[in-house]
Amino acid sequence: MSDYDAIVVGAGVAGLGVATQLQQAGKKTLLLEMYPKAGGRMQSYDLPGGYRVDIGLHMIEMGKKGYCHELGARVGKEFEWAAFSVTLDLYEEGKWQDMQSFIRLTEEEKASFIELMKGIAEMEEPDFKAWDNRSFGEWLDRNHLTGSLREVWENMSMIMTTIPDAREQSAGECLYIAKEALVKGRAVLIAAYPRGGMWGVIGPLVDAFRELGGELRLGARVEQVVFEGRKVAGVKVARKGASPIAREWRFVSTDLVTAPLVVLALPIWHLDKVLDFDRRYSPLPGWWLKRIEDIRGERTGLLGYIIATRRPLYERTVFMSALKSPRTGLPLQAFAPTAFDPGVAPDGRYLLVTDNVAEPWELEDKFNLARLMERHWEDVKELYSFDDGEVELAIPYYTTGCDGLARKPGLTGDFKPDVQAPSVDGLFFAGDTYLGRGLAIEGASRSAILCVERILA
Numbered sequence: 001m002s003d004y005d006a007i008v009v010g011a012g013v014a015g016l017g018v019a020t021q022l023q024q025a026g027k028k029t030l031l032l033e034m035y036p037k038a039g040g041r042m043q044s045y046d047l048p049g050g051y052r053v054d055i056g057l058h059m060i061e062m063g064k065k066g067y068c069h070e071l072g073a074r075v076g077k078e079f080e081w082a083a084f085s086v087t088l089d090l091y092e093e094g095k096w097q098d099m100q101s102f103i104r105l106t107e108e109e110k111a112s113f114i115e116l117m118k119g120i121a122e123m124e125e126p127d128f129k130a131w132d133n134r135s136f137g138e139w140l141d142r143n144h145l146t147g148s149l150r151e152v153w154e155n156m157s158m159i160m161t162t163i164p165d166a167r168e169q170s171a172g173e174c175l176y177i178a179k180e181a182l183v184k185g186r187a188v189l190i191a192a193y194p195r196g197g198m199w200g201v202i203g204p205l206v207d208a209f210r211e212l213g214g215e216l217r218l219g220a221r222v223e224q225v226v227f228e229g230r231k232v233a234g235v236k237v238a239r240k241g242a243s244p245i246a247r248e249w250r251f252v253s254t255d256l257v258t259a260p261l262v263v264l265a266l267p268i269w270h271l272d273k274v275l276d277f278d279r280r281y282s283p284l285p286g287w288w289l290k291r292i293e294d295i296r297g298e299r300t301g302l303l304g305y306i307i308a309t310r311r312p313l314y315e316r317t318v319f320m321s322a323l324k325s326p327r328t329g330l331p332l333q334a335f336a337p338t339a340f341d342p343g344v345a346p347d348g349r350y351l352l353v354t355d356n357v358a359e360p361w362e363l364e365d366k367f368n369l370a371r372l373m374e375r376h377w378e379d380v381k382e383l384y385s386f387d388d389g390e391v392e393l394a395i396p397y398y399t400t401g402c403d404g405l406a407r408k409p410g411l412t413g414d415f416k417p418d419v420q421a422p423s424v425d426g427l428f429f430a431g432d433t434y435l436g437r438g439l440a441i442e443g444a445s446r447s448a449i450l451c452v453e454r455i456l457a
Ligand SMILES: Cc1cc2nc3c(=O)[nH]c(=O)nc-3n(C[C@H](O)[C@H](O)[C@H](O)COP(=O)(O)OP(=O)(O)OC[C@H]3O[C@@H](n4cnc5c(N)ncnc54)[C@H](O)[C@@H]3O)c2cc1C
Pocket: 009, 010, 011, 012, 013, 014, 015, 032, 033, 034, 035, 038, 039, 040, 041, 042, 055, 056, 057, 058, 059, 060, 061, 220, 221, 222, 223, 265, 266, 267, 270, 273, 274, 302, 398, 399, 401, 402, 403, 404, 430, 431, 432, 433, 439, 440, 441, 442, 444
């Protein structure tokens, strides 16, 4: 007799989504999270003085029309959304311009653009698959897109993938994201901000899980998945305070918790911390272990600032981007959370979140990261015309594991690892690095839905 019917490891949006659906389906579920707070990469913080900030720039593609919203609806929670961002402001020629006034097309160009959009709106899964192994740069060339129109596309595909160069982006993924937005929102890219920031999604999911009787253990780090032959038997959880020796030097003592079903809702780059990759001992096949090892370094990177000021630095409810920042030379993304929801800052205070999209290797060297941070700060002051004296708060942040498995050619669609482990019973996966399409949070939510459908099938 096992302790639980199911154990889910990781309380990010995917783990919360999987655990809540399993609990709803009548399975006694334990959700284990190593941090003292749920949310994973969608973590929010309440700061002294009444600010609520996310761990970096975060908007959710598709908002009410997407899979993240559907995940909430499936477990009886309706997320509240602030205004949609359906347009993009671009920084060109020393000023911010809205997308429509930036693109100047002749009547003939307009007609062919509309035809192109119709073509994307009619694409189906086999069409995306055909482009999964090819770059978005190639798709732009194939469709003879040049000038301002190409620049707008390159801005959007950079936002869609968090990858600077269109020749490094998977065309299948960009076209899928564009189709979803065109069909459901009549724009190529739409995004929304939940009221209260990312906690507006994570908070209700935590409530749903607990209301259904699920057990969420925070500060519980899983050390190992345990198998009996080719069947999952449970997990070993790090025992707290068992050793007086500092963490760097001690061997971790664990407690066994048993269940016939374990879902690892963590990115593939954490799998070797909980699964034994030694081919002599692992019940998982060598080809699968090799594939995970081959692709776990395929990540995306960001660096940026969360900035609070006494006057709004930008007031439009839009997403902003520039292909090349003046000093870092990197693509820039930004939006003003308080333009969407003034409630995330105290009265009379305003937030702006910025980032530069970078290859992870550029950020892994701390000296290079510090140089980029300094230059980005100078860029941001120039682009939003403010000086240091106006700043109430400036929180620098960076990540080298932002958007799941990098959406590069050969890494999207069916190339992504499946949500079910091969050759063993009872082991599943969920999150933005596994099967599922769409921008990161959408991909993670879709994968959580797919994972539960597969388990319950
Ligand atoms: C700075 C930043 C900006 C981003 N901006 C956007 C954006 O604008 N739009 C967008 O769509 N996406 C964005 N993303 C990506 C988005 O946040 C992720 O795609 C999404 O949150 C992934 O959810 P997940 O559940 O798959 O994984 P995670 O959120 O990573 O959840 C995994 C969880 O597992 C836990 N865990 C790991 N190992 C263990 C262990 N051994 N034991 C117990 N628990 C463990 C982790 O603590 C974590 O809570 C951004 C990410 C970052 C970092």
